[in-house]
Amino acid sequence: MPDERVLFPCARGTNRRRIGSPYSGTWQRCPSAWADMNEYYGEEDHFITYRAADWTVTEVGDGSGTQALTDALGGELLLTNSALDNDSIEIQKLGEAYRCANSNQLWYEAKFQVSEATESDFLVGLCITDTTLIVSNPTDGIFFSKDDGAVALNFEIRKDGTSTAVDTGVDVSAASWIRAGFYFDGTRVHYFVDGTELGALGGANLPDDEDLCVSFANQNGDGNARTMTIDYYKVVQES
């Protein structure tokens, strides 16, 4: 049986009882379990169910775009755009529940795929509430994105409308799963693709004074209806 009596130091020096994680990758330092809800909170959604009312959905198009569960192992949410260039679907979970501040660690990972690698834009991560996540990036957020006309997967931290962005070095392939994750260690945000740490960003553009919500956006790059399929996302934050 696990011995939870051992206290583990957390980022801001507060000891918390938890079952520590031995994982590598995004979840390297994340607790597997905890009893006191005043120490961590989070959500893990495998899209076994989908309730539209839990999300703010913004559609650009003729109204034929859809967001619906699709039959697949583990449960998946399928976002299907309408068919004109620059039609899009953006969904944000209700409630800006996360903030990278006060040295409170945060872990995030999403597993998703898109139907088109080049002729599409997407954004996946944590953002301030915004209905034009792709057209005019949110003022504050931490996210992975891909631009129309390119396949490079970028990682970006953004505060008050100013960004630090990097090319992760990973290219997006159509209809191929990507696990995009980051870990906020209290100061910097380490970013991971498919479980491999590729770098870390911090400094002036770390959005440490705004609350952020789970955000997904997908936009056509031409006159074809593009899709984004989300297998899961998980966020854990230290209280």
Added chain:
Amino acid sequence: MPDERILRPCADGVNRRRIASPYTGVWRMAPSTWADPNEYYMDNDHFHTYVAGDWTVTETQAGATEALTDGIGGQLLVTNTNADNDTVNMQKVGEIYQLTGSNQLWYEARFQANEATQIDLIFGIAETGTALVASPVDDGVWFIKDDGDANIDFEIRKSGTSTKVDTGIDLVADTWVRVGFYFDGSRCHYFVNGVELGALGGTNLPDDVTLRSSMAIQDGDTAGTIGAMTLTVDYVKILQEI
């Protein structure tokens, strides 16, 4: 402190870090907790809430109901009407489980019914179907109690052909029963009230289709003298390795 540094072999030969379960019964080999969402997924429903939109519900009669009822732990009460063969068929939205790739799966449901003999019941995972009792779907793994006896049977079914056994346990009216199975990568070990009673596998293991959490109740009282039949569900938990 648990030693999660130890990699535990899983059925498909891929080692996963996890805090292993010390349980006996269905959950003997199940992880208690894990950090990485890419290793397991789970639906653990104690019916603290019930959202009708999460289920595909098929009723053959007007007047049937599915609603939360006061009970320790939260319970879902399914109430049939009084005519023979009246049915309530419930499947969770989404075919999201599959017994393949040697990915382990654990299932358990706890329920009771107000009648032991003149009733049909099904609990398990099945492909989409709206008449699980009257016209069993081609693929699934489930416990079934037939009209006219109290036997709890366990069945695996692939492409319309079944292997079915009597677990040896009888349903008792108004008495909780826990039915569960554990897919170890090749066979389904079945349990009633936490006791392993056997295992089925082989050609009738439904390994090529995705399946849904499913349950059904059907009235078997031809005379209609017993009255409306009820099924009370305490929980359904399904855990699958990715």
